[in-house]
Amino acid sequence: MWVVDDAALERIAIGAGILGTGGGGNPYLGKLHARTLLAAGARPVVVGAAEVPDDALVTSVGGMGSPTIAVERVQRGDEPLVAMRALERHLGRRFTHVVPGEIGGSNSVRPIVVAAQTGLPVVDADAMGRAFPELQMGTFTIYGVRPTPAAIADPRGHVAVFDAIADAKTLERYARAVTIQMGGASGYAFPPMTGADLKRTAVRGTLTLVREVGDAVLAARGGRGDPVEAVLGVCGGRRLFAGKIVDAERRLVGGFARGRLRLAGSDADAGDELTIDLQNEYLIARTGDGRVLAVVPDLICVVDAATAEPITTEVARYGMRVAVLGVPAPALLKAPEALAVIGPRAFGYPEVPYVPMAGTYANGRTAPA
């Protein structure tokens, strides 16, 4: 158990930005909101998954929509809370814990905001160990938690509650359609689950992980080593490429930012060209001759070459000097039932086999204790 203070928040935002693999939304606005709540006296508590009682009632809370829009459009900051309260009214029960649905980007911070607003503890875990663009792409529902009831809310307080939908991909379609009508971004609360469900299905320890990533980066920036190496030291994985962004193509399609980055190499050993396809997140990194260096669900993290500041898909632009890191996915994402939902085929690359990167996510520190 630990308490989120300003220093932890700063580190979480850095680490979550990196593990966001380009997506999950920029954590900056959520960090500012959380900091305001901390200044007003909130003390959000993070508890380990093992500490959550089996009969607890848990939900993930976060934001849905294109990160491009989430940056450009002012949010109230209470959309996930409004969604959670609507879900509680629907269930006729109150939640005892919140948990991030994804650890990448803003959705690592939004549950902390809800915790600060409500006093509920945040579970040190999530459903992805990274970020993914769609609701069905989390371990909670992949491993059998029913996706509904689910609720979304917009800045005007408008609420939609979905129920009796057994298939998370159908929920994704319905919720995405309303989110687009809501202006492109919404807050969500889903799925309701017991503590036992959470412990069975979550990727554990990931809030601590992103805090430690941020801590290592800040220490390295302060003079104790190379920030990019510091990231790899905590996350596992390796440097795939170093070079300059020479083209960043993004367009808004069906509520998603889709596109491709092209990079020219600065390191002869690493090859002279890299392309990275993206759908909110970075999905597949290929050399100029088409060789796959890393593919989803393994993590492709683009960071500033000098500072390891995360380069999310919506801020990537021509001329940035970056390092591209490959980090092995959490074990829960590599089972066949998970790959069916978040493997290359699910993202439109049926021709690309999933060949896992060597190594272990977070050097093996996120498995159940």
Next chain:
Amino acid sequence: MWVVDDAALERIAIGAGILGTGGGGNPYLGKLHARTLLAAGARPVVVGAAEVPDDALVTSVGGMGSPTIAVERVQRGDEPLVAMRALERHLGRRFTHVVPGEIGGSNSVRPIVVAAQTGLPVVDADAMGRAFPELQMGTFTIYGVRPTPAAIADPRGHVAVFDAIADAKTLERYARAVTIQMGGASGYAFPPMTGADLKRTAVRGTLTLVREVGDAVLAARGGRGDPVEAVLGVCGGRRLFAGKIVDAERRLVGGFARGRLRLAGSDADAGDELTIDLQNEYLIARTGDGRVLAVVPDLICVVDAATAEPITTEVARYGMRVAVLGVPAPALLKAPEALAVIGPRAFGYPEVPYVPMAGTYANGRTAPA
């Protein structure tokens, strides 16, 4: 108070098809479903609006989506009931009455189906006195009933509940987006209202009206006069045009059937050409030289020239010999606050002023007693 039997059902389907002004869905499938329930012993009761207690809890129930899809896709028939039950769970209260949201087409029959399934009485009234393509186009919400909570359901039992939305047009956008994801058709229940609200806002007597229209048509077909004149005798209004459909253009756009009919005249007095624009319903009838003969909210009804069988927008095709009838809209649709929502401008004709047709809807028989 009267009971819906097979004969009444047959007549309601004919009258509702005509007052559907081309839309509202073909009542045929709903009629078959209701007939099955009647055969199993159901006795749906129709009560006048004046008989509904002020503290009753009423909702309209019906179907949403393109009529083209509603005909082509098999429905379960309990989608509006599933939506109503979801709305009851959300409210924590049970409804005491149901009422048609529109009297045109299938949505006149669906509340009768729900009444047969539940034993609830149906109120002899609706929110349009005709059919309209969008949820916000009803008198309940035009005259101040809050549009939410509202629920929709699909044939798989999937449910979406919308809440805290003050603006019916926003509800329309959200519910339409999910309906499209549901395959293009859904059942709805909305808005919850008191009996007092209903009496203040409804177009009264319209189930009786469509039954009488059907009765007059059947009598005329049986040899006692001209079926088309029989329609006008009950509904009011006049014959705008008689001729042949020479072109029927329809496309599915954003969940709606949009398009235009072109007709060539068989009656020299009526002019030699007519075009009718449609969005699920017939919206505006213009002569070859651009003169507006009738425009929404006044009713444009296309019927078979010999039998007065309604020609809905999805069955209209080349070669059909038809009469085009214009019927004055109910008084509640002609007030400025109503015209803002269902006048020519709301349908994309800002250049067309609303000049009311001479005469009175249903010869004045639908006003409060």
